Amino acid sequence: DQQVKQNSPSLSVQEGRISILNCDYTNSMFDYFLWYKKYPAEGPTFLISISSIKDKNEDGRFTVFLNKSAKHLSLHIVPSQPGDSAVYFCAASGGQGAQKLVFGQGTRLTINP
Amino acid sequence: EAQVTQNPRYLITVTGKKLTVTCSQNMNHEYMSWYRQDPGLGLRQIYYSMNVEVTDKGDVPEGYKVSRKEKRNFPLILESPSPNQTSLYFCASKWGGDSPLHFGNGTRLTVT
Numbered sequence: 001d002q003q004v005k006q007n008s009p010s011l012s013v014q015e016g017r018i019s020i021l022n023c024d025y026t027n028s029m030f031d032y033f034l035w036y037k038k039y040p041a042e043g044p045t046f047l048i049s050i051s052s053i054k055d056k057n058e059d060g061r062f063t064v065f066l067n068k069s070a071k072h073l074s075l076h077i078v079p080s081q082p083g084d085s086a087v088y089f090c091a092a093s094g095g096q097g098a099q100k101l102v103f104g105q106g107t108r109l110t111i112n113p
Numbered sequence: 114e115a116q117v118t119q120n121p122r123y124l125i126t127v128t129g130k131k132l133t134v135t136c137s138q139n140m141n142h143e144y145m146s147w148y149r150q151d152p153g154l155g156l157r158q159i160y161y162s163m164n165v166e167v168t169d170k171g172d173v174p175e176g177y178k179v180s181r182k183e184k185r186n187f188p189l190i191l192e193s194p195s196p197n198q199t200s201l202y203f204c205a206s207k208w209g210g211d212s213p214l215h216f217g218n219g220t221r222l223t224v225t
Contacts, residue, residue: 004155006155009153032211034213036214036216041218041219042219043117043203043205043216043217043218043219044156044203044214044216045216046213046214046215049211049213051211089155089156091156093211099144099161099163099169100158100161100171100172101146101158101214102158102172103148103155103156103157104155105153105154105155106155
């Protein structure tokens, strides 16, 4: 049972445009959400997070939006740069499983020059 | 440099031959965890530890053991590896609560 789903395995965006990565979750007890970025041959690195008391969090070119009623979050990258090409994982935690971080399947983002 | 170190990076073994993947962190983190990454499934938690001598099962603990005798080390033990344990493994640590996880660079395990 996949509690966190990233339905797009891959996404291709032109350099300078906006990249939008989506993530859906099913567990209404989740109250903290994170995005990680992963380059080949490296471990995932933390990118940005959002608590369920907010609906938006911004850090430079990266913005995460949370829609609790739809159980949906998205990561916006603008403008997209070639160095943003990576696999992006969304993750969630909260409720009884607060010590467990549940990850989505990942979306491979490719930024084309 | 603050880091999570896993060894080895690559490992090929045969079914049934016991192996250990080591994990060490130098950030004095209380929480440590092991994940496996498989195509189409993302990262799934195997075991986690909230502190020394405290370990708990994650979502896919079958076939694995862990121990947390010291704060900095959290080895993953496969007593009798099987081909379905062929995967990319990540160790991670954090302070606790909602602080973000810091990951090692992964161990690619192949069991033939």
